[in-house]
Amino acid sequence: MDIKDLAIFKTVASFGNITKAAEHLNYAQSNVTARINQLEHELEVDLFVRNSRGVVLTNSFVDGPIKNNELVHEICIDDELVLITGQQLPDPRKLELICKNDLIVVSQKCIYKRKFEQWVQFENIQLPRSIQVGTWDGIFASVELGLGFSITIRSLAEKYSKSNSFFIYELPKAYNQNPLVFLRRKDRIMTKIMIMWCVILHQAARLIFAVMLR
Template sequence: MDIGVLKVFRTVAEEGSISKAAHKLNYVQSNVTARMQQLEQELKTPLFYRHSRGITLTSAGQTLLEYTEKILNLLEEAEKAVVDTPIPKGSITVGSDTTSAVRLPVILSAYRGKFPEVEVHLEIGRNAQLINAVLQYSINGALVDGPVEHPEIVQELVINERLGLIIPEGMDFQGLTSIQDMTLMLLNEDCIYRHKLEEWLRDEGFRLAKVMQFGTMEGLLGCVKAGIGFSILPVSYFDKMNVKDGIRYYFFPERYGEVPVVFIRRHDLYMTSAFRKFIEELKAQLLGAISCGEEAHEAYGHS
């Protein structure tokens, strides 16, 4: 096997079609077909199931794909290690969940001001998607709700977020009794915010009524304003995004209200100077944000 064949194999596996892979690689289709047949002959095992809709990996093909990803990522890291310089250059890709992303503009602006030769790509997603992207080497690292326990991942605490109940502005809030029959609205039904609320409810003798999942934050907040239900957000999001019209928040009790935000990366990822400096800037910019929740508490509400 050579690197070129493995790159073609990965593209075929990703596209699920010989013709689509050939188009993406700008190769003649017969060339791609011949390479895949040659690879199967060399390994003496079928790598694909061929059907009318394209191709699907066999179990042997799936195994080879996993090793191919490791080989190609290792090759990329070797190239970066050789050309890496003390002055950050090149590109990095970082991810963030929707709520933590509100902190990134200041961080990215400061970083780009110091290291203009680095191109920063940003991916916004949910925790599970971002963790998987880090594990698959698709992104260098990600800012997510923690903790993240995985043997292949290194996590560093960057800040503790304070959670708040988000309710309609005109609602007469009398503690948990006010929300016990209301619908909890979240971007992701299985998230740490929900687990924190359920713990609080359970300790107070209540149960969560209903949960509704939304595709966008705009839709979620609009429904809170309309009195359809309530939600949970880090207070920093509520404050930084200036979404106070029509809604209010009340802090969770301290026992249930803190969520660690961590920056994760693979433990075996080669740390280029560009990526190291990004992590340093991330920590430096978030250092002063710890008091943000206390300031917001004075201005907007009490639990």
């Protein structure tokens, strides 16, 4: 595996388009395609899903549990992603219609936003405009007013549904998983310090999650 291949992969993933990545790298498009194909062959896994708009990362590079015999993964928190809309918006099961509205997010780098965009790109639909609100209180209030829709975890949506009026819809199984995973090497001896560190990480994750649901 060549480090240049990884750099090409990173650029293609960032642009979501081989042509644009080739222009950015000042490479021929055929060269970029060949290097990606070579990398996929070496790793024995598909790295991208190709469609008419470009490429989308496969689950091989999506956050979540990693299948590797040399690693042990422990799920700290596991919650389902859902889509929420106000009464004024169309049925989100008609994805093309819902994407004509604004996606309201807590951050432009939010993992929930990225998961939803992967689904939209796979369906070859134009991405919705995203608006950053910054707080969940603001997001749920905006959704209730019909200013757009949002993606969040089910437990948080159900908490806010007690005081806000909006609809909760399931996402396809391929895009609704959002586990927080702790990874460690299987061959490493678990010392007392490492065990304590793992316990602290688990407790911290659950504490942060509990604060979100207050």
